[in-house]
Amino acid sequence: MPRLQAHELHALVHNFPPSSLPAVITLRDTLLAYAETYPKTVAVGILMLYSIMQTFAIPGTISLSLLSGALYGSTRGFLLVAAVSTAGSCSCYGMSCLLWRPIARAVWADRIEGFKSEVAKRRHDLLSYIIFLRVTPMLPNVFINVASPIVGVPLLDWGAWGLVGGGWWGGGGTLIGCAPNNFMAAHAGDHLSDLDSLADLYNPRMLLLGLTVGCIALLPVYMKHRHDKERAIAMLAQKIR
Numbered sequence: 603m604p605r606l607q608a609h610e611l612h613a614l615v616h617n618f619p620p621s622s623l624p625a626v627i628t629l630r631d632t633l634l635a636y637a638e639t640y641p642k643t644v645a646v647g648i649l650m651l652y653s654i655m656q657t658f659a660i661p662g663t664i665s666l667s668l669l670s671g672a673l674y675g676s677t678r679g680f681l682l683v684a685a686v687s688t689a690g691s692c693s694c695y696g697m698s699c700l701l702w703r704p705i706a707r708a709v710w711a712d713r714i715e716g717f718k719s720e721v722a723k724r725r726h727d728l729l730s731y732i733i734f735l736r737v738t739p740m741l742p743n744v745f746i747n748v749a750s751p752i753v754g755v756p757l758l759d760w761g762a763w764g765l766v767g768g769g770w771w772g773g774g775g776t777l778i779g780c781a782p783n784n785f786m787a788a789h790a791g792d793h794l795s796d797l798d799s800l801a802d803l804y805n806p807r808m809l810l811l812g813l814t815v816g817c818i819a820l821l822p823v824y825m826k827h828r829h830d831k832e833r834a835i836a837m838l839a840q841k842i843r
Contacts, residue, residue, distance in 0.1 A: 619655065619662030623799050626665050630672040630794065637673040644673065649686045656690025657697055659744045663690070664787055671791025679788035687784055688777050694747035706748050713745065718753035728755065729778075729826065736779020743780075 606614070613632045617625040637644040652666050667687075671679035698706060707714060724731040732755075735741050790797060 620665035626668050652686040653690040657693040667787035668791035671788035676789045676792040680785045683784045687780050691747050691776050698748040699751045714749050717749050721753045733779040
């Protein structure tokens with residue numbers, strides 16, 4: 603990549619992590635030429651920064667999602683954010699396994715016990731439950747990332763797509779459940795000129811857009827439940843015969 607000019611380096615250093623709409627716009631304007639010439643390099647940089655921030659629960663990932671949409675457009679920006687948010691969640695999950703169990707139990711003792719009980723009750727339908735938690739503000743994403751290994755949600759099922767144990771579990775839940783917010787942020791980043799502040803991410807039009815994406819994302823859950831229901835009916839019919 604070409605060397606950064608002094609004013610460009612100053613703009614990057616003093617606006618990261620971006621905490622306001624003007625900061626996101628400044629970063630976009632500074633990085634746009636680089637993203638057009640070196641799209642993969644800039645994408646890897648965003649991936650690394652996003653993952654580090656999410657791993658250590660550093661605020662600002664929503665602004666990086668906006669920046670991804672501003673640099674790569676709604677579709678490619680959404681795909682990038684979906685990948686890095688899932689990777690960052692997995693990284694936070696791993697850190698919880700290695701280091702944060704005692705701290706989490708000390709800080710969230712009652713909440714973790716309640717979460718453990720809910721996970722145990724929904725052991726055979728974790729996909730729906732994880733999606734529900736991701737889409738709704740019932741529990742903060744940081745808590746879900748940190749507490750999941752503590753309460754026994756497997757990483758293989760929780761952190762990546764798979765058909766392990768005969769079901770689509772938490773990895774799909776993380777990817778699908780975060781899809782509405784990720785798409786809203788990437789789409790808004792692609793239309794920064796339409797925003798007056800970061801609060802506009804939650805205006806009625808954007809919320810309706812996110813709801814639409816969320817309904818589409820929930821189709822696999824519906825198909826799974828339908829398949830399970832048809833299978834149960836077929837097994838019952840065989841027993842009756």
